[in-house]
Amino acid sequence: MNLCFLTIGTFSDNATMKRAAGLAPHLAAAGHQVTIVAQDTDENREYFALGGDGVEKTFFSTSSVVAEIRRKARIVQSRGPDVVYACGWGVRNLPVLLADVSVVEHAELPSENHESTAVHRQKSLLLEWLSVGLADGLVLASQYLHRRYKHRDLLGRTQQLYLPYGINYASADVAQREAELLNGGSEGATRRVVYLGSLYESYGIFDIVRSVPHVIDEEQEIEYVILGDGPDREAAIDLAYSLNVQDYIDFEGYVDEDVLGDYLASADVFLAPMFDTVKDKARCPSKIPMYMRYRRPIVTCRIGEVSSYLGEEGYYYQPGEPRSMAREIVNASRESGLVEYDLGRIRWEHLARRFLEWVQNDLDVGKTTLAAS
Structure with a gap:
């Protein structure tokens, strides 16, 4: 399977980049072709250089929103991926819709962030509803978001996956x-x-x-x-x-x-x-x-x-x-010793396996046996 992650901005401004960095190495290790597309900055290059053996990183320079959309569209068309994953939803990631199968991640609900202007909240609300109607699949980072988007999907046409953030912990x-x-x-x-x-x-x-x-x-x-x-x-x-x-x-x-x-x-x-x-x-x-x-x-x-x-x-x-x-x-x-958190279920390796099963079964992409991870 050929998967492509589209990101927006820089790591310090866009936490959803952690999703691409966390999932991509394990998807590649499972035998899939994986590309991460990111803005060309020193910060992004340094961040994505920390891991991801076997993952192609494509960096682009941009001077405007339109230029970024065009550049991402060219990359998507040239790679021909089976699945394009938008790490964060916005106008800059609209090329996700050029894929045969498009996946949009929602990690927050900006339409209800009252620190933003009313105009920005209305724009966010429109984009949130568009993702339900246009994307093939939604990845929701919280159970609250999962419930909200299930309610919004009035026709029941969009596949949805609740997938929290994880850690690399071999x-x-x-x-x-x-x-x-x-x-x-x-x-x-x-x-x-x-x-x-x-x-x-x-x-x-x-x-x-x-x-x-x-x-x-x-x-x-x-x-x-x-x-x-x-x-x-x-x-x-x-x-x-x-x-x-x-x-x-x-x-x-x-x-x-x-x-x-x-x-x-x-x-x-x-x-x-x-x-x-x-x-x-x-x-x-x-x-x-x-x-x-x-x-x-x-x-x-x-x-x-x-x-x-x-x-x-x-x-x-x-x-x-x-x-x-x-x-x-x-x-x-006053706590002494280490806290016994359940780390196994939030390892990126485990989350990547869940994501692959969802893509292959619910989104009907590449009915191949999962490679052992």
Whole structure:
């Protein structure tokens, strides 16, 4: 089978690229021809160079939306793939519809993101409905999205697959990995709390900063490490100074992929703030499986996909309540040993197998026996 992934923008701006990077190597290992199409930037080249043996990467330069559409259309027509997968849905990925079988992924519900303008939400709503009518298959990254799109598919014509985000975690490396993790975490009595993500109010950065004084009040020696950047970074730093907690929180900014693992391995507790909004119910926070592979406690909320990943192993606080977050941070910081997350079911290898079975059976593409992975 010949599969082609179309991406939009850069890795730091478009998390759905993780889907292409996660699935593609395992699809290629199963004997299929796989191409990833991405914008030609240093960031994208570096990201896709980290893995994907046997996967063709095609990079294009673009100066406009129209130029990008034309370039992708030429690539799709020249490769003649059986399946084209749009990592993220938008005008720039319209060439997905040129394929014999088109698959569109939805990882969020932008039409209900009220931080956007009304015009942008209406445009997003139109595109969301068009994907139901035009695509052969939809991949939904959360159960919430799966339910919403099942409801929208009034004629029942579009095949749909619920497929969360995963991790690369080879079973052969588990013993060695666990030995490394047991020696990980911070040194001494100070507990290191790590947040990875964009710095937006809606992603919880202000609640994170406001939780620090409450943790200090519990006489817990603590260090917060913030990995990422965003428009609310300076305001968050100012808030830290106004609360006199600037010595307890380090804003490291955007961290390159080649050193990110070192930061994550040093964590004692991970943070994944969520809110009781449609936006957070719909999205699949890809940082959760990334955190899980380091087997440390995760402080978050029972919103959307989070509880599907963590079950009873999560440390859940009340959304929008920094004091509640602080209480769970203190509880999590007292955790000893590694957390027994169910990592097998979210390995990209397993998810790629599920995707292939869906493509071959539900989309009726290439009725061949799956190669052993």
